[in-house]
Amino acid sequence: MDSALSDELKRLFNRAPFIVDLGIRLDSLGHGECTTVLPLQPRHLQHDGYVHAGVQATMADHTAGAAAATLLQAGRIVLTVEFKINLLRAAKGERLICRSRVLKAGRQFTVVESEIFCSALEAEQLVSKTTATMAMVAPQNG
Amino acid sequence: MDSALSDELKRLFNRAPFIVDLGIRLDSLGHGECTTVLPLQPRHLQHDGYVHAGVQATMADHTAGAAAATLLQAGRIVLTVEFKINLLRAAKGERLICRSRVLKAGRQFTVVESEIFCSALEAEQLVSKTTATMAMVAPQNG
């Protein structure tokens, strides 16, 4: 990934209001890969004290989109077509780490997997797994 | 649905910090059904000005959980096992309305569908569709 694309993606990441509002931060970007981090706050929780599935879904989707975007052709944008998330364990801890990886890149659509880990004390546990389909479209196709 | 259960579910709804923080409000609860509303704010958006998929996923999941909870046996709670969301159209407007309906209620698992509509001016358009599996568990089964 060239540094101009990398800079552009970092800039876009910090301009998505919902992501900035939640506190999700870009940790690293690579060829077909992205990692993000979310320091957990009380407002991210369910009434039972566990992280809300919607917080994980947001992080899984957005990180997957950034991973797909590292492989974009010029003049194209990434749109989420669909994603499915399996919640594996109740998540409680200090922060979430999301690691997304492109499984198959294509001209029209790209499939990405996102794994979210919850870290507490010194341990890290896989708490959800997402598979997402991203469309790579010219902006007017929205 | 008896009014004690209904009151309990309304109380729980307003105690989920992430839902309160986003501004998602309970509109109605029925037997296997729930409707919620979200007045859209700039912080709910992507960098392109459309509603973030994560906002829709959160609303679809939480409303589905409330719909499943209307059919709960005493002493059980609802946990999301998985959900899949298909984004059908870019969502831009004044508010989202989510209508969830139980497709099949079971002792262990309940399957719920959530449709999200975006309203702008006087029109309302279906913008996403979600199918969710909810587990009905005793609290210690987490």
Place this chain on the structure above:
Amino acid sequence: MDSALSDELKRLFNRAPFIVDLGIRLDSLGHGECTTVLPLQPRHLQHDGYVHAGVQATMADHTAGAAAATLLQAGRIVLTVEFKINLLRAAKGERLICRSRVLKAGRQFTVVESEIFCSALEAEQLVSKTTATMAMVAPQNG
């Protein structure tokens, strides 16, 4: 749907070896809609005597593809991008009926829902629900 497209789709349906082999028959085609029928045989079953999930998945996918194809632009073909099936009840009976309906048609992607009913004696029960994403591509894009 014009009758030339309808004739072409019927012809294609009967040329898919796996569908012919399983015994899945086209029942009706409409604008964004398709219904198919499968008379159940012992070879369609699991070891427990219920219809195998794979039989339902095949029927749900193929019928969804045919429903999407009724809305095709000339020179395009339908490819399955992904589908998710929720098994709602154990299926045992004389035949399966699959009803597919386009939820959202697009130039690049079309989203279709398939409901499978199992009929036994005079009753008919919903046994699974599928949501599928279909790509509408020029043949060389495979």
Place this chain on the structure above:
Amino acid sequence: MDSALSDELKRLFNRAPFIVDLGIRLDSLGHGECTTVLPLQPRHLQHDGYVHAGVQATMADHTAGAAAATLLQAGRIVLTVEFKINLLRAAKGERLICRSRVLKAGRQFTVVESEIFCSALEAEQLVSKTTATMAMVAPQNG
């Protein structure tokens, strides 16, 4: 996995009529893992000569079920709750190999991933990825 369970699972595998009919063979079973093979025949194809998505879905589901069954408590059975399959590439070749692995085992449900590879000449390519939720139930809970 003890050898009695292993023998029982192999026996069950060969008693599922739809799997035997399609020609899917058990290749190996381990702790939370299963691999199966399908020598491709003309009847497994779509009208375009590629493997039908339903064949892949059947193989992904059944192999996932067998992987989950290696972790079963006595007196329980495995039922498919749902699965989602992403088709990544058109599959054409001599045989399919499905590798399933339990991502998270639980008392009530187990999440399994299945990857299907298509082999042609000497190369092997990933053609689909599935994530499945399996319920571990007492037989009367069906």
